[in-house]
Amino acid sequence: MICLWCYREIIPEITWSNLFQLYKPKPICLDCENELELLQGERCRKCSRQTNKEICSDCLWWDDNGALDTIEFNYSLFAYNTMMQNMIAKWKYRGDYILGELFKTYMVEAFNKKFANLKKDVIAVPIPLSNARMKERGFNQANLLAEFLPVIRADILLRKDGEKQSKKNRMERILTDNPFFIQQTINKPVLLVDDIYTTGTTLRHAATLLKENGCPAVYAITLVRG
């Protein structure tokens, strides 16, 4: 096996737990894996941000502006440290599709930990790309993350062409118009899937639209809490 990130060979250590069992080697070496920072400890119940309050100030702000507070809660896996920034840049912007495989086990674990009770009827909905962006990148990173989850996936959201979120500042992001549209109604709870949670605007826009179209509850899972 060769590490997907640093291209060095991974030599698995033989321990009692893998000596008699077939086991699946990880696609990333230990050194690289250790540089990723899993979010731990006390976190905001709503947006997964590391904080000692139960609900962070950002989420309280969203609460005050009730109309937009449409997601039950968001769960994120990783902190947006330098390593993760480099990985996201190569994966999403350079277009190194296979790097998404690195996050497969983490996504499945996180789903089982946080959303297992929803397993029966929840539908995973990836945040879509606009057609123009799809033509540029050739793949949707959120789609790949949604594929890892052990639930039904449905691409029911669509997106208008517009400026990149990552090129705007905080206030501009929050004040953008809803870029999504939908062509059907839905009567099951939805788990939105995206790669980065920064201000939460994107997810809230998508959730608002889903709720308007009959969705009873919207949850979110994001790879990184920016």
Add this chain to the structure above:
Amino acid sequence: MQDYEMPPLHELSARFSGKLLLRKEIPLEETLFQQLLSLNYLTPKKAITRKNFTYQCERCGNQKHYLFANIPCGICKQRHLYCRKCIEMGRTSECEMLYYWTGPQFTWIFHENPCSWQGELTDVQQKAAQRIVTAIRNKERELLVWAVCGAGKTEMLFPGITDALQMGKRVCLATPRADVVRELQPRLQKAFSKVAIQALYGGSKDKQGTAQLIIATTHQLLRYEAAFDVMIIDEIDAFPYHADESLPFAANRATKAQCTTIYLTATPRKRHQMLINRKKLPHVFVPVRFHGQPLPVPKKTMCHSLKRDLSKNLPPAAFLKWIKVRQNPSRQLLIFVPSITLAENMKDHLYRILKLQGHFHSIEKLDSVHAADRDREQKVRAFREKEIFILITTTILERGVTFPSVDVAIFDAGHDVFDEAALVQISGRAGRSPDDPTGEVVFFHQGKTEAMIQAIDSIKKMNKRGGF
């Protein structure tokens, strides 16, 4: 033919001849682009080819399976390969084409008097420079210039480049390191003030690469095909050129059929030495530095507790002894260490110890630098301007940089990162100025290695060939 207004043909051919580009790298309107295709002015070829069980990326030459991956493409709606090796330059995938210019060739300017350099070459340099000129005139395929550290390689190239420009040839000076490109550009622009020169490296502002004289990192050559009449590759033994197969591949492809390739090095690798010995590779040897003094021969100093000291981030005891008895205490000091962490951690300890010793009055500033350091360029400049007195560095400063008057120490010279070439290069940092043509080089080690012995041997051998 439509009545579409085409930009003048010579403008297009200047922009695209010699280039090998993806569609997204060609900023032309679709109609014009299609028109050029139907005229056969642009020719497509597959970006990734399959042959039996092997794949090849046509841009970087990569054939390793683990550097390819499958992508379910949202553009062509099929699952196909893409190359992971050259992905930093924009993804090449199986559904894409690379385009190269097959329209009328651009004629480059015949410069009458391109060289504005006023300096003079020494006799030895002159001889080597003459050999380069002959090679270019006779369209010889290859020539290796083996010149000791500090022989003045760049200046030796000037007559050759001048000659090529006079004959309307296109010239590329490629080097593996971006630092060196940045250092070379102002020097060359000064020497050829009337010629348009472009410098290409990851993050350079001017990315067009359409000038007659181009200075580039070897990575940038991935975007060229059959472009240059004269290709000069500096430091062929340096990382990553000798380790990464796609760089020689790209450099070779960027040359025209009748191109002269000139390699420059101070420490040729085994393979090149073997080719020289078998007379398969013509070469010219420049054994003397431009100021005519021999290379400083390194001293080996055994330190019994070196590994223990270094693990505590302390300098070896023998170093503290040596620093008191340096021949010329006013020289700056360059300390090489094997790892980034050591460079960072030793800084404070060394400062404290040297201050405590008190033998070292002139200690103004001590700093460390390594590849991951953001202020790297600035620190190197500060050291050159003598604002920093002692600089702890990793191997990033082993080559391509000139400091006028330094002593050099290597901690743990037996470490794997210090191979023969690295040690010779590091020793070559000392005594580079005509005002202070000597300098001390000390290897602090715990058990000498083959690399150390061979490095010292080869320095002595070069001095001998230089007549010392």
